[in-house]
Amino acid sequence: MAPDTAYLALEAPLLRLQKNDRIQIVVSASAPELAAPFNSGVGSYRVGDDGNVSTVVDRSSSTSGYTVDQEGTIGFPILGKMRVEGLTLEEVREMVRGALIAKEYINNPTVKVELLNLKISVMGAVGSQSVLQVPEAQITLLEAITQAGGLSILADPQAVFVIREQDGVRKKYVNDIESKSIFDSPTYYLQQNDIVYVEPRVAPTTPREQRNRQFLSLSIAITGFIVSMYTLFK
Template sequence: MITQKQRLYLLKISLTVLAFLLLCSCASKRDLVYFSDLSAASVVSDPKKENVKIAENDLVSITVSSLSPESDRLFSGNQNVLADASAPKIGYRVNKEGNIRVPLIGDYTVKNLSLDEARWGITDQLSKQIKSPAVDVALLNFKVTVIGEVNKPATFNIHDDKINLLEVLGLAGDMTVYGKRNNVLVIRTENGAKTMKRLDLNKQEALASPFFYMKQNDIVYVEPDKAKAFEYSQNTRILPIIIASISAVAVVLAVILKR
């Protein structure tokens, strides 16, 4: 016959196990709201936007419109490339010397120039050959890769060199509920060196970071939180066994305490 003291002891054990399970089941608090510290009247200045520079091996699109249709046709291979993502990427490849070969001009150095600087320089050179040229220069291989806890991880070809981090996350279908908004990693390659920066998208200070605006070949990694890591951990495969065992113990205790 179980004594009253033993019953109390078993009851304490049961309560301890129950408390432990409750603590284990409590996930850490997560802030799923972007820039949750922004007030209704907050004004945040954009960071100084660094112009995208043309680099070796970039594929450059040049389109020209002038009073000379014959000359314009020399650049017609680039027409509508940016408007149609499925179109073949016909452009001018930057060689190891930093040059592209431009019709009517010949070899022209564009490496380390911004798109505007390249446009101004090519316009100036073409003005010596044709009348009133209107020139547009764009990058055909501007791409950003988004991986990790997003709904559609992929590499995206970008047609706007002023795209920001929120916009590329939107292209990737936004973060999942497991994505750590306070620890988004941006990996950037410039001049052969990689730079890594972590941004907290729960705080408005991320808006002022130079890594908030994307550059070609940036990689964005959204880290999963501990809840996701636990869900896919090998240890979780024994969780049903533990729960079943605890349930059996609870049934036995209930029977004993009724006696």
């Protein structure tokens, strides 16, 4: 990147839900008792035709949120199965809110949706290889590297890989974080379960490899000396 040069900042893409993601959905209303049946962790309820609320056992929800199953759905109290795979958090919020209003359970509900499993694995030539638990909805590649202790002295900044799985297919992206092209990379903004690998310039050698290299260098030197002496006194 050139100093004192402005580069266009791209808008962060919205995260879309994938299978095995966990989300938390919290419903609020002016009358708390109306929202309680729809909140995870308070038990499950059924609203009868007469408007009465009865408690039932619902094992599809828990305090840890809702897991997107292999069909791309979640089991939501009272509303039943809802397909959320491929949707953004805002789209899930509007879907739940719209269903509550359409079925006349709550006239003007407030719905909050959060992704609970936004984690990034950072490996290779960094200060501290780790799995980052990200509390926010977005994190950039540069932020992830910084949180992992930054690049080590062995790191190659032109070989920063991001391995991403989408629709059952894994793909490796190569990034040069010293180039302005990093801001145009599809992996500049990371997604849930991305793997970041920083390739070292030269792989560190083990003590045994160092001894072998020293022995090889010594052998080459001795051989060269013998050949030189043989040529000299031939």
